[in-house]
Amino acid sequence: MLKLNNISKSFGSIKALDSVSLEVREGEVLGLVGPNGSGKSTLLKVMLGITKPSSGDVLINGKVLQEKGWKHFRKQIGYMPERVSFYDNLTGRETLNLFAKIKSVNGKYEIIKRILSEDIQSRKVGGYSKGMRQRLNLAQALLNDPELLILDEPTSGLDPMGIKEFYDILDEVKSRKNLTVILSSHILAEIEDKVDRVAVIKNGENKAVGSLEELYTGLKLPLKISIAISEANTMLEELLQEEGAEDIRYSKGYLVASVPRQSKLKLLSAVLQKQNSFADLSIREPNLEEVFFGVH
Amino acid sequence: MSTDAILAIAHKELSDRLKSRWVMVIAIGFTLFTLIISYFGTIPSGVAGFRDLDATIASLTSLVIYFIPILALTLGGGIIADERDKGTLELFLCSPISVWEFILGKFAGLSVSLALSTLLGFGVSGIILITKTGTESVAGYLIFIIHSILLGIIFLSISFFISILFDERSRVIAVTVFSWLFFTLLYDLGLVGLLIVTKGSIGADIFSLLMILNPVDVYRILNFISIDQSAVFLGLASVEVPSYMTTSILWGISLIWGTLPLVASYILFKRKYLK
Numbered sequence: 001m002l003k004l005n006n007i008s009k010s011f012g013s014i015k016a017l018d019s020v021s022l023e024v025r026e027g028e029v030l031g032l033v034g035p036n037g038s039g040k041s042t043l044l045k046v047m048l049g050i051t052k053p054s055s056g057d058v059l060i061n062g063k064v065l066q067e068k069g070w071k072h073f074r075k076q077i078g079y080m081p082e083r084v085s086f087y088d089n090l091t092g093r094e095t096l097n098l099f100a101k102i103k104s105v106n107g108k109y110e111i112i113k114r115i116l117s118e119d120i121q122s123r124k125v126g127g128y129s130k131g132m133r134q135r136l137n138l139a140q141a142l143l144n145d146p147e148l149l150i151l152d153e154p155t156s157g158l159d160p161m162g163i164k165e166f167y168d169i170l171d172e173v174k175s176r177k178n179l180t181v182i183l184s185s186h187i188l189a190e191i192e193d194k195v196d197r198v199a200v201i202k203n204g205e206n207k208a209v210g211s212l213e214e215l216y217t218g219l220k221l222p223l224k225i226s227i228a229i230s231e232a233n234t235m236l237e238e239l240l241q242e243e244g245a246e247d248i249r250y251s252k253g254y255l256v257a258s259v260p261r262q263s264k265l266k267l268l269s270a271v272l273q274k275q276n277s278f279a280d281l282s283i284r285e286p287n288l289e290e291v292f293f294g295v296h
Numbered sequence: 297m298s299t300d301a302i303l304a305i306a307h308k309e310l311s312d313r314l315k316s317r318w319v320m321v322i323a324i325g326f327t328l329f330t331l332i333i334s335y336f337g338t339i340p341s342g343v344a345g346f347r348d349l350d351a352t353i354a355s356l357t358s359l360v361i362y363f364i365p366i367l368a369l370t371l372g373g374g375i376i377a378d379e380r381d382k383g384t385l386e387l388f389l390c391s392p393i394s395v396w397e398f399i400l401g402k403f404a405g406l407s408v409s410l411a412l413s414t415l416l417g418f419g420v421s422g423i424i425l426i427t428k429t430g431t432e433s434v435a436g437y438l439i440f441i442i443h444s445i446l447l448g449i450i451f452l453s454i455s456f457f458i459s460i461l462f463d464e465r466s467r468v469i470a471v472t473v474f475s476w477l478f479f480t481l482l483y484d485l486g487l488v489g490l491l492i493v494t495k496g497s498i499g500a501d502i503f504s505l506l507m508i509l510n511p512v513d514v515y516r517i518l519n520f521i522s523i524d525q526s527a528v529f530l531g532l533a534s535v536e537v538p539s540y541m542t543t544s545i546l547w548g549i550s551l552i553w554g555t556l557p558l559v560a561s562y563i564l565f566k567r568k569y570l571k
Contacts, residue, residue: 084383
């Protein structure tokens with residue numbers, strides 16, 4: 001759907017983006033992760049046409065997007081910026097009507113009522129909570145029934161309930177149509193199970209891109225094993241060491257270690273033979289945070 | 297160009313000024329101001345009472361040149377900073393409207409707000425004055441209102457440029473105040489200084505040309521021509537107006553003043569926010 005080809009962007013002597021190539025596939029949720037100042041926001045602005053790349057191309061459905069094409073492309077985009085407070089003196093409905101006219105939207109999109117009830121829409125935005133403002137922000141992004149939804153730190157400042165509500169709504173929107181979503185966030189645990197693929201941006205470079213499984217494999221990240229034990233067990237420690245486990249330590253009643261992916265079965269088999277010496281055992285894949293630091 | 301988008305933005309700006317009673321407060325201010333000027337304008341001669349419209353226009357012109365520019369400059373001065381601080385500027389930039397549509401919408405909304413308050417304020421006071429002094433010079437008074445609206449639009453256009461040129465509100469305020477001082481006071485002081493330094497040798501033509509570079513002086517001359525009573529004018533506008541300086545030429549200059557800063561705002565905006 002959207003493809004970035006060798007995008008570079010410099011602001012004076014500062015290189016914000018360095019030959020970033022990235023493909024956003026139709027219908028997927030692409031997570032954009034990276035530390036503050038990594039170039040994520042600049043990359044989003046290039047995708048929105050607000051920032052012109054110093055070099056490289058933005059392609060839509062295989063065609064290079066020229067300056068005049070942006071106006072048309074933006075009709076297909078919904079953008080939810082991280083920080084927007086809207087106009088305190090307008091009601092939610094007036095705000096949505098303003099942006100509907102700007103986006104040349106005639107019909108009312110039904111999902112808007114689900115995001116922001118009629119009652120909340122009739123209130124002045126000045127009296128909105130942070131969560132309501134984020135809902136209004138999402139509603140304006142969805143006004144034009146977009147093909148591509150770009151979310152920049154969408155849950156920033158929300159409490160856990162607000163975060164859950166937000167992703168429930170996003171799931172609902174996704175279930176109604178084949179929406180493509182770009183989700184930029186630095187809260188890795190939060191988006192881990194929401195994304196189909198992840199692009200890790202650092203120092204303006206695209207360090208890695210792929211599904212989490214592809215990244216685990218590509219980065220050769222070890223699995224995490226946790227063995228519940230009542231007291232220190234040197235026999236198990238030695239066993240783990242023999243099977244190539246690393247970073248072996250005790251933590252809150254567990255013997256934990258990093259296990260090379262290729263040793264998984266052999267190690268499990270060896271440990272299970274000593275099952276009388278421990279109460280429980282779990283083995284898990286690395287999480288997005290570990291992928292993130294693995295890339296770094 | 298999407299007229300709907302321009303109208304939506306303009307409507308929002310006008311609606312904001314109506315809801316906040318800005319339009320009404322300014323209109324009432326203009327009405328009271330005109331009536332007071334007209335009634336007490338004859339105090340120096342020992343009597344108080346409403347004067348004819350020509351004399352009122354002359355007095356108003358000398359004072360409106362201070363009020364309307366500062367109103368217009370402050371009205372438009374924060375327009376971009378407000379959107380940027382609210383985060384809505386980014387939403388406008390990535391929506392399917394052009395920079396022109398955005399700027400024109402904002403400009404149209406504020407221009408109508410300013411024009412409405414000027415029309416209401418001077419209109420109501422004009423009706424009261426007509427009932428007291430008769431209908432003579434009504435046309436001149438109407439033209440004075442139109443000129444005053446034009447003056448407001450010119451300074452609104454300048455305020456847009458200042459608003460886009462500077463990011464910090466403190467700088468916008470400082471430059472706004474300086475611009476106001478420059479156009480309403482310093483420029484004419486400079487001209488007087490030039491006359492003194494050159495001992496009047498610069499010639500009337502060059503002097504007139506220098507005058508029309510300042511929109512405030514153009515406004516003065518336009519009103520001066522419209523009521524054709526140089527005796528009632530004070531200051532630089534009472535100098536002899538060259539024959540080539542017709543109303544059309546002066547309107548043309550005013551329109552250039554109203555347009556150029558707006559075009560410059562558009563170019564600057566694109567360079568600054570779409571780089």
